[in-house]
Structures are given as structure tokens and as C-alpha cells.
Amino acid sequence: MRKLSNVYVIGGGESKYGELWDRSLREIAVEAGLKAVENAGIRTKDLNAIYMGNSLGGLISKQEHLSALMSDYAGIASEYIPSMRIEASTASGGAAFRQAYLSIKSGEHDVVMVGGAEKMTELYGTEIIDITSSLVDREWEAFNGATPAALAALSARKYMRDFNVKKEALAAISVNDHANASLNDNAQYRNKITIEQALNATPIAEPLNLMDCAPMTDGASSVILASEKYVKEHGSKGVRIMGSAVSQGPFALHSRKSFYTVEPTIISTKKALEQAKIKLGDISFVEMHDSYSIYGLMALEDLGFAQKGHASELVENGIGLNSNLPVNPSGGLKAKGFPYGAAGVSQIYEAYLQLSGKAGKRQIKNASYGLLHNMAGSGAASVVHILGVE
Amino acid sequence: MGELSRMWREMPSRYRMQGDKCGNCSQIYFPPREVCPVCHRDSIGKMQEVDIDGAGEILSFTVVHEAPPAFLRQKPYIIALVKLKEGPVITGQIVDTLPEEIDIGTKVRSVFRKISEDGKSGVIHYGYKFIPE
Ligand SMILES: [Zn+2]
Numbered sequence: 001m002r003k004l005s006n007v008y009v010i011g012g013g014e015s016k017y018g019e020l021w022d023r024s025l026r027e028i029a030v031e032a033g034l035k036a037v038e039n040a041g042i043r044t045k046d047l048n049a050i051y052m053g054n055s056l057g058g059l060i061s062k063q064e065h066l067s068a069l070m071s072d073y074a075g076i077a078s079e080y081i082p083s084m085r086i087e088a089s090t091a092s093g094g095a096a097f098r099q100a101y102l103s104i105k106s107g108e109h110d111v112v113m114v115g116g117a118e119k120m121t122e123l124y125g126t127e128i129i130d131i132t133s134s135l136v137d138r139e140w141e142a143f144n145g146a147t148p149a150a151l152a153a154l155s156a157r158k159y160m161r162d163f164n165v166k167k168e169a170l171a172a173i174s175v176n177d178h179a180n181a182s183l184n185d186n187a188q189y190r191n192k193i194t195i196e197q198a199l200n201a202t203p204i205a206e207p208l209n210l211m212d213c214a215p216m217t218d219g220a221s222s223v224i225l226a227s228e229k230y231v232k233e234h235g236s237k238g239v240r241i242m243g244s245a246v247s248q249g250p251f252a253l254h255s256r257k258s259f260y261t262v263e264p265t266i267i268s269t270k271k272a273l274e275q276a277k278i279k280l281g282d283i284s285f286v287e288m289h290d291s292y293s294i295y296g297l298m299a300l301e302d303l304g305f306a307q308k309g310h311a312s313e314l315v316e317n318g319i320g321l322n323s324n325l326p327v328n329p330s331g332g333l334k335a336k337g338f339p340y341g342a343a344g345v346s347q348i349y350e351a352y353l354q355l356s357g358k359a360g361k362r363q364i365k366n367a368s369y370g371l372l373h374n375m376a377g378s379g380a381a382s383v384v385h386i387l388g389v390e
Numbered sequence: 391m392g393e394l395s396r397m398w399r400e401m402p403s404r405y406r407m408q409g410d411k412c413g414n415c416s417q418i419y420f421p422p423r424e425v426c427p428v429c430h431r432d433s434i435g436k437m438q439e440v441d442i443d444g445a446g447e448i449l450s451f452t453v454v455h456e457a458p459p460a461f462l463r464q465k466p467y468i469i470a471l472v473k474l475k476e477g478p479v480i481t482g483q484i485v486d487t488l489p490e491e492i493d494i495g496t497k498v499r500s501v502f503r504k505i506s507e508d509g510k511s512g513v514i515h516y517g518y519k520f521i522p523e
Binding site (some may be wrong): 096124125126129130133139140141142143144145146147149150151152154155156157161167203204205207208252253254259320334 | 457458459469478481
């Protein structure tokens with residue numbers, strides 16, 4: 001059997017994350033893409049394909065076929081290369097990255113761009129709450145008034161009750177995100193917050209409040225992937241994609257065996273670790289999908305860093321940049337920001353920066369392996385990647 | 391919204407909680423399913439319509455303060471995971487009570503109510519909600 005190609009991330013770039021009222025979806029997507037191309041030291045005409053992660057472009061911007069738009073406005077329509085949008089709600093970015101990875105691993109492509117972009121602040125008022133409810137089961141959850149925040153709150157109340165976990169543990173997830181984002185120039189919220197501030201914010205869906213919920217963010221991130229052959233021939237520097245897995249479970253929260261266990265996260269993590277041939281203890285840092293603070297605690301457990309119900313102890317012992325397990329060095333979804341389809345690519349870009357020693361003030365010492373966890377909606381699917389330096 | 395044919399199609403399930411029973415393993419499903427996730431192809435053509443009683447128990451609940459347009463006039467409102475007597479767990483509102491008066495474990499019963507109103511088209515959607523027993 002022919003040996004499959006190793007795949008590397010050789011560069012990346014992103015737009016600022018925030019409320020970018022003066023910028024369009026296509027502008028930020030192209031900005032991230034071109035920065036990634038420049039950073040990777042390639043030319044756009046070197047690209048064999050583009051994979052684009054986007055969740056809600058059709059509903060928010062009334063624009064579909066974003067992959068075509070992206071390729072055209074990046075100025076490479078005349079290269080006639082394949083360009084595809086991958087949609088897996090809030091895991092679109094991670095899913096697009098995985099498809100790009102597979103396309104190189106298979107031998108089909110040598111250089112591929114992955115873009116993730118979302119323009120969340122285009123609409124005013126509460127319309128966006130209805131649109132984001134398309135992440136969950138429209139007919140049997142959202143129809144009855146459930147929102148993504150409400151579903152996270154249902155998980156939170158049950159979790160807190162069953163394991164006697166206090167609200168402070170959830171707040172600590174958001175506090176950590178804000179502390180790390182204060183060191184990230186591209187982050188939406190660079191203000192540090194205290195546990196008290198996190199506990200006393202406006203209620204959104206009890207027991208969750210504003211500080212438990214990732215914000216509405218405009219943002220785009222992009223990374224360039226290359227085959228082993230390309231990296232050798234061009235002397236590119238990169239970090240290797242050591243593990244890549246995705247798993248899909250029941251769609252609606254009410255269909256799951258547990259309301260605070262995301263089986264797809266457990267399954268994807270196990271697969272990714274096996275592929276990487278490393279142990280969980282080897283992981284230097286984690287970027288996890290904490291769209292709601294409760295999902296951060298659940299992820300730490302489902303990823304395997306804590307027993308079910310005990311993530312609060314891990315969090316109390318510290319998950320900061322200098323801890324044993326730095327969590328969300330980028331600032332995470334809560335503070336770097338949460339442009340749905342870009343979130344998974346944003347995590348990859350952070351891992352690329354950390355593992356290349358380019359993360360500046362938030363650089364984690366001796367970062368060797370990064371674990372990236374991108375989840376869809378309330379936990380219907382999870383994409384897990386492991387990137388490493390060799 | 392304004393998706394009239396969808397709402398019409400879903401009426402039996404929304405108005406009188408019509409679910410499905412697998413003719414192979416007898417498992418009951420609500421919302422209805424075309425195929426049994428336990429029996430897979432062995433259940434094809436064997437799913438039978440069954441009416442759900444509407445009695446159940448709260449497994450978790452939240453009070454929603456940030457709501458989409460169709461629910462703005464109801465907020466704050468309670469959303470719960472309700473385990474039905476027949477087995478399935480569903481998502482629905484708890485009404486005619488206060489958050490302080492319910493808890494995980496509270497017994498509830500389904501009632502037929504207005505669910506939401508579509509401001510633009512004026513369509514009013516009806517379906518099940520739950521009240522404490
Ligand atoms: Zn069956």
C-alpha cells in the first residue's frame with residue numbers, strides 16, 4: 001500500500017474578531033485568506049483547493065455558495081480550482097479543516113487553503129436568536145422556544161445538581177478566557193473579568209448569564225495546509241496534523257442518553273490520540289469549544305482531563321497559561337470571540353502560532369502538542385484535532 | 391417562519407402528541423421517527439402511530455430571558471426537558487406556574503396551547519406545553 005502523506009499547517013492568518021460593522025463577510029474572509037497565503041510563503045496560484053467553513057451565511061447575509069465568492073474575491077477564480085463550503089453548524093471550521101487534511105492525506109492535493117468566516121452582527125434585534133436556533137432541532141426544540149442558550153442551560157442545571165457544582169466553576173471558564181484574550185490583539189474582548197462580575201451578569205437562560213455565553217462575533221481565520229512532499233521541496237516550516245477525527249451523535253439534546261456528556265467528543269478524542277500515538281498527558285494546551293461556560297466543563301471531562309462531574313477541581317487548580325494544562329490560550333470562544341463557522345479554524349491558527357513559537361505574549365512554554373475541540377451546536381457532533389511539533 | 395405546509399404536516403404530533411411505536415421492539419418514539427434507531431432496517435414499514443398520554447416529569451429546566459421574535463411576548467418563560475411516561479424525553483415549555491414552584495422531578499402534564507406567533511405573516515402556531523400536576 002502506498003504510504004499516505006503527512007500533512008502540515010504551514011501558515012495562517014485572520015481578521016480582527018469583533019463587531020466589524022464596516023466590513024462585509026467577503027472582505028474578512030478574503031483578508032484572512034490572503035494573510036494566510038502570505039504567512040505561509042506561497043502564492044494563491046499554488047493552491048490546489050479551498051475549503052471554507054461557514055455556518056449561517058445563508059440566513060444572516062442571504063448569501064450561499066460562499067466558497068465560490070471566496071475564491072473569486074481572493075482573485076483566483078481564473079485558476080479554476082475546486083472550492084467548497086463545509087457546513088456543520090458551529091463545527092463547520094473544524095470540519096472544513098478535516099476535509100482539507102483528508103484531501104492532502106489521500107494524495108489528491110498538495111497545498112490547500114482552509115477558511116472559516118462568519119458575520120454575526122449583520123442583523124439588529126432578536127432576529128439573530130431565531131437564526132442561531134437553526135443550530136438545534138428547529139421542529140422539536142426551537143419550535144417550542146428553546147434557543148442554543150436554553151439548551152446549554154438545561155445541561156448546566158442538571159450537571160450542577162447531579163455533581164453539586166457551584167456557579168463559580170462555570171464562571172472560572174469565562175474568567176480564564178478573558179485573561180488570555182487580554183493578550184490577544186485580535187480578540188473581541190480584551191478586558192479581564194472577575195469571578196464576581198461573571199456571577200452577577202444579566203441572566204440569559206438561567207442558570208446561565210451573559211458572561212457564560214460566547215458573544216456574537218464577526219471574524220475570519222484561515223490556514224494553509226501542505227503535503228510532506230511540498231514541505232520538503234519548498235523547505236516550508238510547519239506543524240504536523242497528527243490526529244483528526246469527527247463523530248456525529250443524536251441531534252437533539254433530548255435524544256441523548258446524558259445531558260452533560262458529549263459522546264462525539266469522547267469518541268473523536270480517543271481516535272485522534274490513537275492516530276497521534278501520544279497520551280492525553282502529553283498534550284501541552286487545549287483549545288476547547290466553550291460557546292457556553294458549561295460546555296467548557298463538559299469538554300474538559302469528555303476530552304479526558306477530568307472525571308465526569310469533576311472538571312471544577314481541575315479548573316480550581318488552574319487552567320491559565322502557566323498551569324499544567326493551559327486552556328484556550330487564544331481567549332476561547334467567550335473572549336476571543338465566536339464567529340460560528342470560523343471558530344474551528346481559529347483554534348487551528350492558535351495551535352499553529354503556539355507550536356511555532358509565534359504566540360507572543362501568550363506563548364506557552366515548550367508547547368509540543370495542541371488538542372483542538374470544535375463542537376456542533378449543543379453537542380450533536382465534535383471535531384477533534386491534534387497538532388504537534390516534531 | 392410562515393411555513394404553512396410544514397405546520398399542517400406536523401399537526402397530529404403537535405396537537406395530540408402522536409408518536410410512533412416500533413412494531414419490532416415496541417419502543418415508543420416522540421417526536422415520531424420513520425425508522426427505529428434500535429432495530430434499524432428491521433423496523434422499516436413497522437412503525438405504528440401511537441398517541442402519547444402527556445404525563446411526564448421534569449428532568450431539567452431553564453428560564454429563558456433572551457428570546458427570538460416569535461417568543462418575545464412570553465419571556466421570561468420556562469423551557470424544560472420532560473421525560474414522558476412512555477419513555478421519550480422532549481423539550482417544551484412549562485406554563486401556569488413560577489420557576490420557584492417547579493424543580494427537577496416535578497410531575498407535569500401536557501396541555502394544548504398557543505406556542506408562538508409569527509409577526510410578519512400573522513400565523514399562530516399551536517402545540518403542547520406542560521403544567522405541573
Ligand atoms: Zn425497534
